[in-house]
Amino acid sequence: MGKVKILAEDIVTLISAGEVIENPSSIVKELIENSLDAGADMIDIAINEGGIRSIAISDNGSGILREDCSICLQRHSTSKISTREDIDQISTYGFRGEALASIAAVADIRIITQTEEEVTGSQIIARFGEIPKVTETSRPQGTTVEVTDLFKNIPARRKHLSDARVESQRIQEVVMKQAAILPEIGFRLKRDGNTIIDCPPNQVAGDRIASLWGIDIARSLVDVDYSYGNIRITGFVARPPVSRGNRSREYFSILKRPITDERLSRALETAYSTTLMKGQYPICALDISMELSKVDVNVHPTKREVRILDIERVGDAVKVAVRRAFGVTDIIEETSMQSSLDETTDIERKIKSGETSEVESQFHHKGQITAAPLIEQSLLMPSGDDDDGGEVDFLGGVFKILGQMHNLYILLESEEGLLIVDQHAAHERVLYEQLRTEVTQGRVAVQELLQPFILSLSPKDAEQIVELSETLENIGFTITSFGGNEVSISTLPEILGRVASETELLTLVDRILDLGHTEAADTFMDNLVKVTACHSAVRSGQSLNTDEIRDIIIELSTTKSKFNCCHGRPSMIRIRKEDIDRSVGRMGADAISRYKARHGLK
Ligand code: ADP
Ligand code: MG
Numbered sequence: 075m076g077k078v079k080i081l082a083e084d085i086v087t088l089i090s091a092g093e094v095i096e097n098p099s100s101i102v103k104e105l106i107e108n109s110l111d112a113g114a115d116m117i118d119i120a121i122n123e124g125g126i127r128s129i130a131i132s133d134n135g136s137g138i139l140r141e142d143c144s145i146c147l148q149r150h151s152t153s154k155i156s157t158r159e160d161i162d163q164i165s166t167y168g169f170r171g172e173a174l175a176s177i178a179a180v181a182d183i184r185i186i187t188q189t190e191e192e193v194t195g196s197q198i199i200a201r202f203g204e205i206p207k208v209t210e211t212s213r214p215q216g217t218t219v220e221v222t223d224l225f226k227n228i229p230a231r232r233k234h235l236s237d238a239r240v241e242s243q244r245i246q247e248v249v250m251k252q253a254a255i256l257p258e259i260g261f262r263l264k265r266d267g268n269t270i271i272d273c274p275p276n277q278v279a280g281d282r283i284a285s286l287w288g289i290d291i292a293r294s295l296v297d298v299d300y301s302y303g304n305i306r307i308t309g310f311v312a313r314p315p316v317s318r319g320n321r322s323r324e325y326f327s328i329l330k331r332p333i334t335d336e337r338l339s340r341a342l343e344t345a346y347s348t349t350l351m352k353g354q355y356p357i358c359a360l361d362i363s364m365e366l367s368k369v370d371v372n373v374h375p376t377k378r379e380v381r382i383l384d385i386e387r388v389g390d391a392v393k394v395a396v397r398r399a400f401g402v403t404d405i406i407e408e409t410s411m412q413s414s415l416d417e418t419t420d421i422e423r424k425i426k427s428g429e430t431s432e433v434e435s436q437f438h439h440k441g442q443i444t445a446a447p448l449i450e451q452s453l454l455m456p457s458g459d460d461d462d463g464g465e466v467d468f469l470g471g472v473f474k475i476l477g478q479m480h481n482l483y484i485l486l487e488s489e490e491g492l493l494i495v496d497q498h499a500a501h502e503r504v505l506y507e508q509l510r511t512e513v514t515q516g517r518v519a520v521q522e523l524l525q526p527f528i529l530s531l532s533p534k535d536a537e538q539i540v541e542l543s544e545t546l547e548n549i550g551f552t553i554t555s556f557g558g559n560e561v562s563i564s565t566l567p568e569i570l571g572r573v574a575s576e577t578e579l580l581t582l583v584d585r586i587l588d589l590g591h592t593e594a595a596d597t598f599m600d601n602l603v604k605v606t607a608c609h610s611a612v613r614s615g616q617s618l619n620t621d622e623i624r625d626i627i628i629e630l631s632t633t634k635s636k637f638n639c640c641h642g643r644p645s646m647i648r649i650r651k652e653d654i655d656r657s658v659g660r661m662g663a664d665a666i667s668r669y670k671a672r673h674g675l676k
């Protein structure tokens with residue numbers, strides 16, 4: 075007896091409806107899910123021209139019985155659920171019986187399949203708009219589904235597809251996400267004849283991630299395994315500073331289903347707290363297991379989102395799981411960092427709610443709220459050995475170098491008061507203007523590396539960065555493919571050469587790839603110069619001696635836009651002595667002489 079049935083009308087109405095096929099990657103996702111539901115442990119995917127020309131997925135799963143062949147392409151035909159109750163406990167990826175029907179509605183399909191119980195296999199050919207034909211054929215047990223000429227007869231939708239490269243990358247992401255969660259299943263992806271993902275079945279989880287994300291990220295990964303009541307979080311997180319410039323490596327899955335969920339991302343990012351630079355995002359592959367009945371997968375037609383009862387608790391579990399994975403020391407570091415942050419926000423809150431004196435709110439209006447309270451807390455920590463600290467000419471005056479605060483701000487004293495300079499923003503501005511000029515004049519100072527950096531990236535990133543190599547050459551990078559996922563970097567812009575490390579370059583590559591080089595060439599180049607300057611500049615948290623401070627200030631004084639960093643944020647603030655005097659109730663020289671007179675002091 076056949077296994078596939080058409081769902082009853084009343085059940086169909088309970089299923090979230092909507093378009094399943096948005097682009098080639100949605101087809102790949104649906105077909106992979108079908109193979110997994112069929113119990114396959116090896117899934118081979120081959121795509122051509124971004125999957126628009128063709129997609130072929132072969133598995134070694136159960137196969138489809140001959141009598142099911144003619145109905146499995148119909149809408150709402152499924153072997154996976156049949157009753158209302160089934161919908162509350164969906165343990166398979168598929169359940170809507172719509173994928174094959176939706177694909178057949180927008181492309182040509184050929185399925186070749188063989189079950190264990192039948193002697194001959196079946197071939198189904200469904201041409202766009204025609205009744206499917208089923209014939210005999212043979213193959214080893216399993217199923218191959220070929221989809222060709224997507225949206226051939228729907229030009230309006232075909233027009234909305236991106237170019238083959240972008241569609242290929244989407245497919246690659248889909249395969250990578252699924253492969254990351256299921257190390258026991260083998261995945262192979264061929265793109266236009268070249269194998270770009272090759273993961274054998276039954277891999278150890280760590281090896282699987284390494285083959286997908288590259289060895290460098292894999293080296294920084296920490297195991298996560300944490301239970302919180304019935305919720306268990308398992309997988310990996312990357313130890314900072316290894317990170318990405320966007321959320322694309324935040325892999326979450328629930329009950330081994332890849333999902334994206336803003337709240338989980340936020341919980342994860344909170345766990346990292348201040349350990350990542352601004353604009354950097356964590357890298358993780360975390361699976362959440364919990365009772366099936368607390369998860370509703372029937373909320374989004376493409377199953378990209380699921381509804382989780384108790385999402386708050388799951389978010390908390392993610393947070394604790396990640397913090398624990400980083401170990402006790404990280405927790406202490408983190409909480410102390412967090413509490414110092416909290417103090418600032420507390421002050422900010424007071425100011426906002428009017429609990430502070432007028433003077434403090436004046437500071438607030440001038441955007442100086444953190445400066446004043448922090449000084450009150452005597453958190454000034456001048457660095458450098460000598461007492462007088464040295465002097466520097468700047469902005470038409472002479473400033474005494476007091477030192478640094480929190481290894482973050484340079485403190486300069488003048489007659490007028492205090493100048494607080496953001497060390498990173500200032501240095502970044504210097505390097506940006508320098509490199510910008512060098513690029514415009516076509517004479518970028520380049521540093522040849524005796525030993526090139528070899529970076530292992532994900533296959534997708536490796537390909538993309540090599541594609542950009544010609545443009546990158548203009549700013550001093552020589553990047554070539556080193557075979558497989560590896561690229562070699564043999565020259566760097568000189569300003570970067572001074573500080574470059576492997577980790578640094580990996581982050582830089584990420585940021586470059588995030589720039590999206592589809593924008594105008596000169597904007598791209600300007601952004602490239604910005605990220606390069608940013609990576610070459612002294613960091614927040616780096617301690618500087620007086621000479622280094624002086625050098626930065628002298629260089630800054632020669633720049634055109636010294637008051638802003640290259641992203642437009644202010645790079646310095648001024649606090650007038652008068653304002654400090656007033657805020658502590660000191661009325662200046664007159665007040666002192668009145669006081670002395672009253673008390674008969676000289
Ligand atoms: P669903 O997965 O929601 O059941 P689909 O349209 O994706 O709906 O598939 C319809 C049916 O075809 C499935 O229920 C399954 O019985 C059968 N099928 C599809 N792909 C495969 C496969 N690769 N191996 C075995 N059976 C398959
Ligand atoms: Mg399906």
